[in-house]
Amino acid sequence: MSKKLYRSKRDVMVCGVCGGIAEYFDIDPTIVRLIAVALILSWGTGLFAYLIGAVIIPKNPYQ
Known part of the structure; x- marks a missing residue:
């Protein structure tokens, strides 16, 4: 299964873009x-x- 870039629903401050990028690259x-x-x-x-x-x-449909 390949990784996909999604906006985060859990780690959101404004729209979840930074949270999604962090989840994709597995960083803080x-x-x-x-x-x-x-x-x-x-x-x-x-x-x-x-x-x-x-x-x-x-948006991430799995969260």
Whole structure:
């Protein structure tokens, strides 16, 4: 069975994008959130990427 990227339903702060990425790569979601905040504050592209992820990445149907 292959791994699929889903937005998390358990580890949600805004839309579950960072939680889903953390589950996919099996890392701490805090690290993913810190990277996302750094990208948002430095270039502003992080916010655009997060919004795109919130629209494109489906919710996890198994949680």
